Amino acid sequence: MCIPTFLKSHYIWCFLKVIRELSGVILTRGPKLSNFIEWRGYKVVYKRYASLYFCMCIDQDDNELEILEIIHHFVEILDRYFGSVCELDLIFNFHKAYYVLDELLIAGELQETSKKTVARLIAAQDSLVETAKEQASSISNMIAQATK
Amino acid sequence: MAGSSIMESLFQRSLEDMINGFRLQMIGESKSIAKSMEEIRREIKSTDPHTKSIALQKLMYLNSIHGIDMSWASFHVAEVMSSTQFSHKKTGYFAASHSFHDGTDVILLITNQLHKDLTSTNEFEVNLALGCLSVIATTDLARDLTPEIFTLLSSSKIFVKKKAVAVILRFFSKYPGAVRVSIKRFVENLASSDPHVVSVVVGVFCELILKDPGSYLPLVPEFYRILVDSNDNWVLIKVLKIFSKFVLLEPRLAKRVVDPICEHMRKTGAKSLMFECIRIVVTSLTDYESAVRLAVEKIRELLVDDDPNRKYLGLKALSILGPKHFWAVSENKEVVIKSLSDADPNIKHESLRLVMRMVSESNVAEISQVLINYALKSDSEFCNDILGSILSTYSRNVYEIIVDFDWYVSLLGEMSRNSHFHKGEEIENQLIDIGMKVKDARLELTHVGRDLLIDPALLGNPSLRKILSAAAWVSGEYVEFSKNPFELMEALLQPRTNLLPSSIRAVYIQSAFKVLVFCLHSYLLKMEAIPSPSLEDLASGVSNLVSKTECPEGYEVAKCEAPANCGQGEGFNPRVSNILVKDLAKENDADRILAHGQASSSISLEKDPFTHESVIHLLNMIRTALEPLSGRHEVEVLERSQNVLGLVELIQQEIPGCLVQKEGSFKNDEPKAFKIIKLMHAAFSKELGPVSLCKCYEEILMSTPVSGPVASNVRLHVDHPMQQKKLPKHLISEESSKSSVFYKRGIPGKPVEWGRMTIKFAQQGSMRDEYYSWRHSMYYSL
Numbered sequence: 060m061c062i063p064t065f066l067k068s069h070y071i072w073c074f075l076k077v078i079r080e081l082s083g084v085i086l087t088r089g090p091k092l093s094n095f096i097e098w099r100g101y102k103v104v105y106k107r108y109a110s111l112y113f114c115m116c117i118d119q120d121d122n123e124l125e126i127l128e129i130i131h132h133f134v135e136i137l138d139r140y141f142g143s144v145c146e147l148d149l150i151f152n153f154h155k156a157y158y159v160l161d162e163l164l165i166a167g168e169l170q171e172t173s174k175k176t177v178a179r180l181i182a183a184q185d186s187l188v189e190t191a192k193e194q195a196s197s198i199s200n201m202i203a204q205a206t207k
Numbered sequence: 208m209a210g211s212s213i214m215e216s217l218f219q220r221s222l223e224d225m226i227n228g229f230r231l232q233m234i235g236e237s238k239s240i241a242k243s244m245e246e247i248r249r250e251i252k253s254t255d256p257h258t259k260s261i262a263l264q265k266l267m268y269l270n271s272i273h274g275i276d277m278s279w280a281s282f283h284v285a286e287v288m289s290s291t292q293f294s295h296k297k298t299g300y301f302a303a304s305h306s307f308h309d310g311t312d313v314i315l316l317i318t319n320q321l322h323k324d325l326t327s328t329n330e331f332e333v334n335l336a337l338g339c340l341s342v343i344a345t346t347d348l349a350r351d352l353t354p355e356i357f358t359l360l361s362s363s364k365i366f367v368k369k370k371a372v373a374v375i376l377r378f379f380s381k382y383p384g385a386v387r388v389s390i391k392r393f394v395e396n397l398a399s400s401d402p403h404v405v406s407v408v409v410g411v412f413c414e415l416i417l418k419d420p421g422s423y424l425p426l427v428p429e430f431y432r433i434l435v436d437s438n439d440n441w442v443l444i445k446v447l448k449i450f451s452k453f454v455l456l457e458p459r460l461a462k463r464v465v466d467p468i469c470e471h472m473r474k475t476g477a478k479s480l481m482f483e484c485i486r487i488v489v490t491s492l493t494d495y496e497s498a499v500r501l502a503v504e505k506i507r508e509l510l511v512d513d514d515p516n517r518k519y520l521g522l523k524a525l526s527i528l529g530p531k532h533f534w535a536v537s538e539n540k541e542v543v544i545k546s547l548s549d550a551d552p553n554i555k556h557e558s559l560r561l562v563m564r565m566v567s568e569s570n571v572a573e574i575s576q577v578l579i580n581y582a583l584k585s586d587s588e589f590c591n592d593i594l595g596s597i598l599s600t601y602s603r604n605v606y607e608i609i610v611d612f613d614w615y616v617s618l619l620g621e622m623s624r625n626s627h628f629h630k631g632e633e634i635e636n637q638l639i640d641i642g643m644k645v646k647d648a649r650l651e652l653t654h655v656g657r658d659l660l661i662d663p664a665l666l667g668n669p670s671l672r673k674i675l676s677a678a679a680w681v682s683g684e685y686v687e688f689s690k691n692p693f694e695l696m697e698a699l700l701q702p703r704t705n706l707l708p709s710s711i712r713a714v715y716i717q718s719a720f721k722v723l724v725f726c727l728h729s730y731l732l733k734m735e736a737i738p739s740p741s742l743e744d745l746a747s748g749v750s751n752l753v754s755k756t757e758c759p760e761g762y763e764v765a766k767c768e769a770p771a772n773c774g775q776g777e778g779f780n781p782r783v784s785n786i787l788v789k790d791l792a793k794e795n796d797a798d799r800i801l802a803h804g805q806a807s808s809s810i811s812l813e814k815d816p817f818t819h820e821s822v823i824h825l826l827n828m829i830r831t832a833l834e835p836l837s838g839r840h841e842v843e844v845l846e847r848s849q850n851v852l853g854l855v856e857l858i859q860q861e862i863p864g865c866l867v868q869k870e871g872s873f874k875n876d877e878p879k880a881f882k883i884i885k886l887m888h889a890a891f892s893k894e895l896g897p898v899s900l901c902k903c904y905e906e907i908l909m910s911t912p913v914s915g916p917v918a919s920n921v922r923l924h925v926d927h928p929m930q931q932k933k934l935p936k937h938l939i940s941e942e943s944s945k946s947s948v949f950y951k952r953g954i955p956g957k958p959v960e961w962g963r964m965t966i967k968f969a970q971q972g973s974m975r976d977e978y979y980s981w982r983h984s985m986y987y988s989l
Contacts, residue, residue, distance in 0.1 A: 092551040093515035120417060122486075123520065124479035125444055151226055153271060154264065154301055161304075162366075165373040166341040168410040171366070171403070172441050180366060184297070184331050191293040195257060204255065 085112055095123050106130045110146055133163055136174050140181060158184070219250060222264045240273060251283045259287050260295040263302050270306065277306050281313040289320050293331070296324075300335040307343045314343065318351055325355040330364050337370035341377050349382035353389070360392040369407040372396060376411045397429050406442045409433065413445040420452040427453060427460065435467050440477045447483045454491040465495050472501060481505060482520055489528040503528070503535045510542045515551045522546065522557040526564065536565055547581045555589055563600045568608050571601070575618060582625065590627040597622075598633045606641070612648035616641060620655035623674045624665075631673035638677040642685060649685045656682040657689065660698040666706050676711040683718025686725045687892070696722050696825060700832035709841035716836075716847040719829065721891050723851065726825060727858060728888035730817040731881055826855050857883070 084096055085105050096103045098116070104126040105114040113130045117123070134144075136159055141148045149156055162177045164170060171177050194200060220228070220243075229239050243265060250262035263284065269275040284306065288299030307314060324336035337359070340348065356378065359371035375393065378385040396408045409430075416423050430453075434446050447468070454461045472484040488495075488502040502524075509521030522543070528535050536543070543565075546558035566574050575597060582593040601609055609615045619634055642652050656678035665671050682695055689695050699719040704712060829851060836848040861880035 089550070091515065093519045093553050095516070095519065095553060097553075120448065122444055122448075122479055122483050124482050124516070125441075127516070128479060150230075151223055153268060154298075157301065157305075158297075161338045165338065165370055166376045166411075168373055168376070168407065168414070169441060170369050170373060170407050170410075172406065172439070173403075176366070176403075184334075187331055188294040188297060191295075195292055195294075 081114060082112070085114065094127060104130070106134075108134055111149070129164075129169055132169075132172070132174070133160065136163065136177050139174060139178055219258055219261055220246065220265075221261055222268060225265050226268065240269060240275065243269065244275065251280060256287065256290045256292065256295050259283060260290070260298045263287055263298055267298075267302050267305065277302075278311070281306065281311050282316075285313050285317050285320070288317060293329075296332065297335060300339045304339045304342045309345055311343075314345055314348065318348060321348070321352060322355060325352065325359065330367055333359065333362075333367055334370065337367065337374050341370070341374045344374070344377045344381055346381045349378040349385055353378060353382070353385045356385075357389050357392065360389060360396065365401060365403055368396070368404055372404070372407050372411055376414055379415065394426065394429075397426070402437075402439060402442075405433070405437075406439060406445075409442050409445045409449075413448050416449050416452055420456055424453065424457065427457075431463070434464065440475070440480045443471065443480055444483045447480075447487050451487040451491050454487075461492055461495070465492055465498050468492070469498055469501055472505060478517065482509075482524070485509075485524050486527075489524055493528070493531055499528070499532060499535070503532075503538070506535070507539060507542075510539060510546075515549070515554060518546065518549070519551070519554050519557060522554060522561060526557065526561050530564065533565075536561060540565070544577060547578075548584065552589070555585075556592065559593060559596060563596050566600055566608060568610055571608055572611075572614060575601075579618075579621065579625075582627075587627040590625065591629055594622055594625065594628050595630050595633070598630065598637065602637055602640075605644070612641060612645050613651040616648050616651045616655050620658060623659060623671060629670050631670055635673040635677035638674070638681055642681050649681075650688045652681050653685050653688040654690075657691075657695060657698070661694065663701060663703045666701075666703045672707060672711050675707070676714045679711075679715045679718045683721035684891075686718075686722050689722075692722050692726050693821060693825060696726070696828065700828060702832075709839075709844045713841075713843035713847050716833065716844065716851060720847065720851045720854070723825065723829065723854065724884060724887045724891055726817065726822065727884045730819075730822050731884060733817050826859055829855050854883070 081096075081098065081103060084098070085103075088096075090107075094105055096105070100119075101116050102119065102121070102123065103114055103116050104123050105112050106127060107113075113134065115126050115130060117126055137144045137149075137156060140155075140159060141152070159177065159181055162171060162180050171180075225243055228243070229236065232239060247262045247266050247269075250258050251266070253259055253262075263280070266275075266277050266280060270277045280302075284299055284302045286299075287295050288303060290296050290299065303317070321336050321340065324332045327333055327336075337356075340352070340356075344352075356371050356374055359367055360375070362368045362371065372393070375385060375389055393408065393411075396404055397412070399405055399408070412423065412426070412430075430446055430449055433442060434450065437443055437446070450460070450464055450468075454464065468484050468487060472481055472488075475481055475484075485502045485505055488498045492498050506521050506524050506528075509517045509524070512518060512521070525536060525539065525543070543558050543561050546554050547562070549555055549558070562574065562578065578593050578597060582590040585593070601615065606612075606615075616638070619638060622628060623631070623634055638652065638656075641648055659665060659671075659675060659678040660682060665675060679699060682689060682699070686692055686695065696719060699715050699722065704715055707715065833848040833852055836844055837852070839845050839848075857880050
């Protein structure tokens with residue numbers, strides 16, 4: 060399973076056929092090869108973690124090694140958040156993975172280099188969500204809904 | 208309604224349930240998806256925000272992972288966004304970020320919502336709004352919401368500030384008016400003490416400066432300070448990128464930044480930062496020798512590293528440096544060449560590109576040897592790449608770097624035999640091109656051509672066909688350089704040529720025609736049937752042994768002498784045919800050396816191949832090979848073979864070889880056949896040059912006649928512009944009778960007539976020759 064994200068000013072949405080094309084190229088590459096691919100005028104940097112491939116599409120100007128470090132940063136944060144993240148975590152909580160990504164990158168730029176800060180932010184938002192849900196599922200609320 | 212919504216919300220499948228359902232896949236994936244979509248469409252219309260929100264989550268999953276379109280749900284997304292409950296709001300914003308785009312009309316509706324959220328006291332709501340805006344901002348939104356963002360730029364919460372800064376980037380591209388309002392705040396943030404803020408601001412500036420460096424030059428001192436002071440690698444990388452743009456604009460800046468950059472290069476442990484330093488040095492700071500040296504040292508470290516990423520980047524950096532600092536590349540020559548056999552295709556291609564850059568006049572042969580060896584060892588795709596790049600590099604600027612064309616032509620021959628190679632067309636073009644342009648290489652060219660033509664195995668290989676076609680053309684055109692024209696003729700007519708497509712077969716036959724004319728001409732020259740025009744041109748070592756007697760006597764001489772040339776030449780087997788042999792002496796006058804009228808290079812033959820017998824044999828061989836083609840439908844093959852057969856027939860009638868000897872049947876003037884041959888030979892021997900179509904037509908029309916059945920066939924297919932030469936008028940005779948060779952032999956569908964030349968005929972005739980079809984665009988001036 061791939062989670063492609065597209066950086067920089069090129070907000071091309073990850074439609075399935077793009078993913079399919081890229082995964083066709085990436086999955087055929089052996090383990091000892093370099094992590095960069097030229098694709099349609101852009102560069103794609105990918106990194107493999109067990110059965111997951113994280114790919115990022117960048118401009119010609121960008122520094123590939125930096126992107127590899129960003130990918131690693133992201134995976135480490137996910138790891139910390141989910142606790143030893145595995146594929147299933149990502150499948151069932153894909154929206155949470157996106158929330159983490161939103162804290163990490165904005166407008167294609169890396170916004171937070173500290174893992175702790177990101178973790179803190181996500182935790183704060185999660186607790187907000189939780190309290191909101193608890194409120195909603197409280198009996199009083201249900202009754203209020205029913206009598207609307 | 209309310210009741211049903213409670214029911215719905217109680218029994219609604221949650222996201223997790225749905226995913227589990229997919230994973231179990233009892234009923235197949237597309238059916239599960241369709242079922243879920245139905246559910247979602249129903250649920251999303253519910254008034255209960257919770258139901259809606261869950262439905263939206265499920266829809267998001269289907270959209271992201273399975274690519275299901277969700278643009279129909281944009282209104283519902285907006286509804287969920289406006290929910291007061293944080294969790295729903297979050298889902299809504301998430302959906303909006305992923306599914307809204309410039310064309311979504313609902314965006315207008317959410318402006319207000321965004322405004323509310325941006326000014327909310329809950330910083331996380333602000334967060335959500337900013338995050339969403341950074342993705343979907345349109346021009347309208349940018350214009351309307353700039354004031355709010357402006358306020359947020361000075362927010363006390365750092366993460367909000369950072370997001371606001373990033374949103375400004377998006378706004379800048381959509382609504383440049385945002386610049387005027389917020390640039391000051393922006394710049395203030397650059398000088399901020401908080402490194403996090405600085406890093407985001409620098410990131411955004413990096414983007415802006417990449418697009419338009421000139422406007423931001425005044426900020427150089429700020430960036431310089433960061434370059435020197437900062438320890439944060441991420442920021443440094445960005446600043447380096449910024450400076451690489453600035454330095455190009457402002458060269459004096461280079462002097463100041465060179466030193467800090469070299470410092471960083473030396474000290475840093477982070478490879479990404481080091482690579483960025485290398486990059487800036489090789490692109491913008493190439494004038495500073497010490498910096499370049501340091502960079503090359505670091506590149507070398509990268510190149511010898513086992514990690515393929517680093518090797519690849521090292522090669523890339525080296526190739527940027529290449530042209531100006533050649534020494535850097537040649538220092539690392541071995542590593543680069545070794546990388547040609549690396550497992551990673553990226554690395555291989557990069558090193559191939561580098562090797563091509565290293566090529567110059569002095570090392571051409573050496574490098575191509577190395578490359579050919581690698582090509583043989585590699586897989587098919589890379590082999591093609593190598594050979595393709597050799598061809599294109601060596602032929603650049605009209606073969607600028609090639610000094611020894613003989614060697615290059617033999618290299619082309621070698622490449623043709625490479626089983627992986629599929630770029631036959633390029634080799635074909637080059638062979639013909641070199642033949643036309645480089646006279647000295649023609650000898651070698653004919654050798655290479657001959658080698659390719661005589662090998663029957665090559666005929667079965669479809670990718671070689673174009674090359675063979677070029678080989679045939681070259682052999683025909685420059686047949687005077689050939690060692691053994693008879694062998695050539697055999698090769699051109701061998702039965703396996705049936706495997707060739709008709710266009711290429713046509714080339715073969717046309718070349719055979721040229722070879723035939725050449726042989727006949729040489730024979731007749733030798734027999735002094737035609738006076739040799741330029742005996743003075745003879746190369747040293749060649750002497751003319753033919754006595755200068757008049758035509759009929761010459762003929763007698765030819766008849767009685769007729770040395771039997773059994774077993775002369777390579778691969779030539781004269782089969783004694785049904786001609787009068789008894790008159791011919793078997794003694795062989797060895798060591799005759801032939802004089803060619805046109806010989807410019809020295810071709811000295813041990814034994815004389817142009818004998819009566821060999822010519823007869825030749826003519827018979829042609830008949831056997833080409834007569835079966837008369838039944839073919841392909842016009843080009845048919846036409847050309849008819850040409851050749853026509854000439855053969857003419858010759859066989861006029862040279863008393865096949866017929867019983869007719870004493871005194873000679874006329875005192877030259878037999879017409881000889882005239883034709885002389886003419887054709889002259890025509891074929893002319894150097895090819897650019898053609899004017901009108902001229903061509905003119906020449907053909909005003910030609911002088913020669914009678915005989917050869918007639919219009921031959922006239923039509925002289926593949927030569929004939930700038931001064933005129934064709935005999937006989938060719939345009941009006942006769943046509945049962946006894947003529949045209950009887951029952953007209954091209955189907957075309958009226959058989961002599962003589963009436965039209966532009967169309969002229970065009971057809973000359974254009975259909977394969978040479979013109981190839982050189983079409985270059986050689987026509989109309």
